[in-house]
């Protein structure tokens with residue numbers, strides 16, 4: 001199983017340059033709120049492979065951690081769970097969807113779809129496609145493909161003040177909401193760095 005660290009190490013320099021503009025824009029927003037941090041998600045589609053990793057950047061004002069009820073967890077355990085890589089079975093892969101449509105595409109559509117594929121951020125790919133759908137009189141009949149993916153999230157820029165939310169409400173076997181009152185031990189000093197998570 002690949003870890004978040006090994007995935008992020010495989011991001012190449014070209015991708016970082018392309019994404020730099022977006023990260024810098026986000027960094028300016030971060031400066032305005034001490035609780036804002038930037039988190040990077042990296043997605044690897046099992047069909048597209050490790051050469052075509054997708055990056056997206058989220059600006060978050062808190063980290064929301066789920067608290068499983070079957071044993072006691074420390075704050076570090078919850079953070080490790082939150083940032084560990086996960087396999088998702090049904091994820092709409094834009095690259096797979098576009099490549100499947102490509103042989104049927106008109107020359108003008110092909111040119112546009114190649115520019116969509118050259119975007120390294122999923123957000124940019126999606127907004128370009130959305131724009132095309134809004135302005136085009138004949139939208140492309142892309143059949144969106146669901147794929148198995150590996151997703152990892154890491155801390156790109158730490159917030160000055162970290163706000164942690166522990167999700168204590170769960171649903172019991174009768175469908176009623178219950179509160180998990182379990183104590184979560186926490187350290188005096190928390191290492192919340194991009195090396196750690």
Ligand SMILES: [Zn+2]
Nearest residue numbers: 045048093096
């Ligand atoms: Zn794919």
